[in-house]
Amino acid sequence: MFRERLADPDSGWALLGVLSRREIRTKYRGTVLGNLWSLLNPLAAMVIYTLVFSFLLRVTPDPGDPSGIDVFAVWLLAGLLPWNFFSNAMSAGMGSLLGNEGLLKKVFFPRWVLVGSQTVSWFVTFLIELLVLVVVLLIVGGRPLVFIPFVLVLAVLLAVMAHGWAMGLSIGLVYFRDLQYLLGIVLQIWFFLTTIVYPPSVVAKAIASTEAGHHDILGHTPPIRLFYELNPMQHFVDAFRNLLYDNRLPTLTEWAWCAGFAIGYLAIGYLIFRRFSPTIVEEL
C-alpha cells in the first residue's frame, strides 16, 4: 500500500525524493570543501560561542545528570544543532516557492514538495551533524548509543514542526516580501530567548527574582515563565539536552509538548498552504 503510494507520481512523494537529492547534492557544489561545510559551520559556531560564553562570560552549565559530562562545547552543540536545523530549514523552506517561480509557472506538480525538499535536505545535514556529536560524546565519556532511537524520533518531530512553519511562511513570503528580512531579526531574538548559549539556571534565577518583585519592565512583571513554557524551541532544546548531554529520557510532559507543537504547527502550516497554494502562481 505505502509503496504504491510512494510510486504514484501525483502524490509527490517520488518527486520529493528526487528534489531533496538535488538540494543535497547541489548545496555546496563548486566549493573547495564541499559537504565539509555542513560540519564546519556548526564547529565554527561552537568555537566562537565556547570562547565567548565559556571563557569570557564564564557561563557554566551544570554537568550532565546522570552522564557526568562537563564539557561546555558538547553541552552547547546539543542545543545549537537542533536550533540551526530549525532555523535553516525554516528560512530555506520559506523561500522555496518564491525561488522556484519559473518552475511553478510552467509545470504542474504538488507544490508542497518544494518546501518539503528543503526540510528533507536540511534534515539530512542535521543527522550528519548529530552523528558527529555522538562520536564526540563517546570520546568524552557519554553513553549516547541507547538514546539514538529517541533522538531520531525527536529529530523527526522537530522536522515536522519546521516543515509546518516553512509551509505557512512560504505562502506569506509570496504576499509580503518583507518576511525574509523580518524572519532574520525574529530568529535572532528567538535564539537568545532559548537556553542555547546560557543554561536554564539563569532563567530560573530570573523567574525567581521577578516573581519576588525585584525586576520589572515599566512597572510590569514580565511573564518570563509563561514565555519559556510557550517557546516550542525551548522544549526541543531541553529534550535534546536530556537525551544527549544528560543521557536520560525526557519526561512524558516534555515529549507531549514537543509532539503537540510539531503536530499543531504542521496542521496550521498545512491549512494555510492548502488554502492559498492554488492561487500563488498569479501572485508570483
Next chain:
Amino acid sequence: MTTSSAISVNDLDKAFRLYRERNQSLKSIVVRRRKSVFEEFLALNDVSIEVPWGTTFALLGDNGSGKSTLLKCIARILNPTRGDVVVRGKLAALLELGSGFHPELSGRDNIYLNGAILGLTKRDLDARLDDIIEFSGVEHFIDQPIKTYSSGMYVRLGFSVAINVEPEILLVDEVLAVGDAAFQDKCLEKFSAFRAAGRTVVLVTHGMGAARQLCDQGAWLDHGRLMAQGTATSIVTSYLEAVYAHENTGNDCGWHVDDVRVVQDGLAPRIEPDRPFSIQVDLGRYAPGGDAVISVAVMTTAGVVVADVESPTTTAPEASTLRAVVDLAGMSLAPGRYEVRVSVSPVGQQVRADHRTVHAEFEVGAAGTGGAAILAPPASWTVTSAR
C-alpha cells in the same frame, strides 16, 4: 456526450488582478492601512471547449487572446475563477522546455530531475533513458554539467524528456520550433507518431500552415472569448477572414500563404551554392476571391533584395489549396544566411508587407561560412604577365 472528450472546458472564466497600488510589504500595509487597489481583468471569458479523443486540436488567436492562459488552466497551473476543466487521462504540458533543470547537475541527472517533475517514476525513466539521450543528440555531453550546454542542446534535451513522458494528452505551446533543421524534422516525426497512436494534442500556434496541416480540430479565441470551434480548416479560414477584414483591402484575392519551403533535392533549409534551387509555396483559400499574383523575393538577412520574381496571374476559383513552385537558377549566391519573402495579392495591386507576407530562412553553403558579398559568381581567373 462529454465522455467522448479528452478535455472538457466548461464556462471557464479566468480573472487576473491588475494592481494599481499593491501592498506587498508590511510597511505599505501599516502606512496605508487599506487593501491593495486592483482591477479585475478577464483573460478568459466564459469559454467552453470540448477536445475529442484522438484529435490534434489547434488554438488560434492573436497575441493576448488568452490561448496560453487557457492552456495553463488545462494544465492545472492556474486555478479557474469560475467554471471548471475536466481532463480525462494523463496529461503533460510542453509550456517551457527544460523546466527545473539544475545548471550544476549533469545532463543525465537532469533527465531524472526533469522527468520526475513531469510525473515519471524512476523506473519509467530507467527504461526510457537511452531513448531520451539518443533523441536529444547530446550523448557526448550527457555527463557534463548542464551549465556548459549551448542553448540549443539545453532545449533539445528538454524536448526529449518532455516528449518521452508519453502522456495521453499533450499540450504544446509553440515549442516545436526548437533546434536545427534536422532536430525539427525528428520532432515533427515524433509528433506524427504521437498522433498516429491516437493520442490527443492541443497545440497553440500562430502558423496557419501548421494548423491546417497538423490539426483536425480547432478553436479560435479573441480577447478571452471563444469565437468559433470546429474543424481546423474552417477555424483557420474564419480566423484569417477576421484578421483580413481589419485591413479593409477591398479588392481581395482570398488566398493566404500557408507555408514556404526552400527545395534542393528535397526540402532543405541549407542549400549548396552554384546549383539551382526552388521555392515551394503553399496557399490556402480563406475566402472566395479573384485572380492572384504570387511574388517571391530573395533577400539577405540585412534586407537587401537580391531577386524579386512574380508569378503569372493565377486563376483557380474552385481550389481550396494551391502549391506553387518557382525554380531559381543562376543565382550564384555567396555562402551565408538568406530570407525568402512570399506574398500573394490581387492582380494589379501593390505588394505590401502585411499579414499575408510569409518569411522563411535558408542558408547557403556550410554553416558559419560567408563574407560580406552577396554574389559568388563562378569566377575563372587568367593571370598572365603583362609583357
